[in-house]
C-alpha cells in the first residue's frame with residue numbers, strides 16, 4: 001500500500017476535504033482548495049436503459065448542510081456541447097451521495113459525464129446505454145464477492161482496461177460486513193469492526209470507494225448490480241443472518257440501515273424499498289433478469305436432514321418474486337435469457353451439501369425447473385456468484401442417469417459461476433484435490449476452485465461464450481491469465497469447450513482518462 005493511498009483512506013474516513021483529496025478536480029490544486037467540496041469517491045453509472053442511465057457521485061463537502069451542483073453529459077471526450085444537463089441537491093440525509101437519472105439519450109451509445117459542485121469538477125465518467133432493436137454482439141463482465149480485507153481488486157483494474165465492454169454485472173458481496181482480520185488480513189477496513197449501523201455501513205461503502213481499482217472500473221462502465229448476503233450479513237435470509245447475534249441489535253433495523261446505505265452508494269434504481277429484482281432489455285439479443293435470492297423472500301436455511309426442507313411452500317425468492325420471475329421469463333423474447341442471481345442453482349457434486357443455495361430450497365428450485373421445461377424456455381443461462389469459485393454446469397432437473405453430456409439431453413440450461421474478485425475459498429492444495437475428483441462428474445464442465453478473477457461473456461445470436469480471467473494471488477501484484485472458455489450454442493442446453501478467447505471488438509470508444517496517477521494493484 002502506498003503512502004498516497006493511505007493518506008486518501010485516512011482522510012476519506014474522517015470525511016474531510018483538502019488539497020490532498022482533490023483528485024479529479026479539473027482546476028488547479030489552488031482552485032479546488034478554495035472550492036471546499038471534492039469528489040474523492042469518484043463517479044459511477046448504472047441500470048442503463050435504451051434512453052437513460054443513472055449517474056452517481058458523492059460530494060465531500062467542506063461544511064455540513066445541503067449542497068447543490070450540476071452535471072453534464074457529452075457524446076465525446078472533447079467534452080464540448082453537453083447533450084444533457086441537470087442539477088442535483090444532496091445532504092447528510094443521503095450521506096452526500098448523488099444519483100441522477102440522465103434521460104433522453106440514444107440507444108447503444110457511449111457517453112461521458114461529469115459533475116460540478118462549488119467550483120470543483122468530478123472525474124470524467126464513461127457509460128453506455130442499452131441498445132434497442134437488432135443487436136449483433138454484446139460484451140459483459142461479471143463480478144462477485146470482493147472482500148476488501150482479502151486482497152487487492154486486480155479483477156476490477158483489469159476489466160477497467162477493456163474498452164469494448166458494454167456492461168458490468170455485479171452479482172453481490174460488493175462489500176463485506178466483517179471487521180478486520182475476520183475474513184482476510186491483507187488490508188484493513190474502515191470502520192475496523194463489523195458494521196452494524198447506518199453510519200457503519202456508509203463508512204464501509206465510502207472506504208471501498210476510495211479503492212483506485214474499484215473507482216477505475218466504475219468510471220468506465222455502467223453496472224447492473226444485485227446484492228448478496230454480505231451487503232447485510234453472512235448467510236442472510238429475509239428475517240435474519242448467520243452473522244447476526246441478538247446482542248448486535250434488532251435485525252430488521254440492521255437490514256434497513258444496510259439497504260439504505262446500499263441504495264445511497266450503489267448506482268441502482270430503487271423502485272420499491274428493499275427491491276433489487278428487476279430486468280433489463282439489450283435489444284433482441286439479451287434479457288437480463290436479476291433476482292434477489294437473499295433478502296426479499298428467502299425462508300430460513302435448514303439443516304440437510306431437517307424434514308421441513310422439502311416443504312412445498314418453502315421459497316428462496318418469496319411467492320411474489322417467483323410470480324414476477326415466471327411472468328418475466330415467459331414474456332422474454334430475446335435470443336438469450338441471462339438469469340443473474342446469487343447462489344448456486346446446481347447442487348454441489350460429490351455429496352457435499354450447501355443448504356444456503358438453491359439445493360436448500362428444493363420445492364422452489366423445482367418450480368423454476370418446471371417453468372423452464374413446461375414453457376419450453378430456451379437459451380436460459382444462469383449466472384451465479386457467492387461461492388468464490390469458478391464452475392460451469394449443464395443444469396440437470398433430474399437424476400444424472402437421464403443426462404447425455406454429448407447431446408445435452410436431460411439438461412435444460414447452463415450455469416456459469418463467476419470467481420470472486422478477492423474473497424477466499426479453498427486453498428490451492430485442497431482445491432486441486434477436489435478439482436481432480438470433479439473430472440469424473442459429467443455435468444461439471446469446469447471447476448477451478450481457488451483462483452480469483454472475473455468472467456467475460458461474449459454474446460451473439462449464434463452462441464454465448466463465457467471466458468474466465470484469473471489471478472493466482474490477490475495479496476500482491478499478479479498477472480491476469482486467460483484460464484478457459486466455454487460456450488453454449490443457441491438452441492442447445494449444454495456447454496462446449498472453446499480453445500480461444502473471442503476477438504476484442506474494434507473501434508471501441510475511448511476510455512475516460514484515469515483520475516489518479518497510475519498505481520498498480522497491490
Ligand SMILES: [Fe+2]
Nearest residue numbers: 145173386423
Ligand atoms: Fe461472497
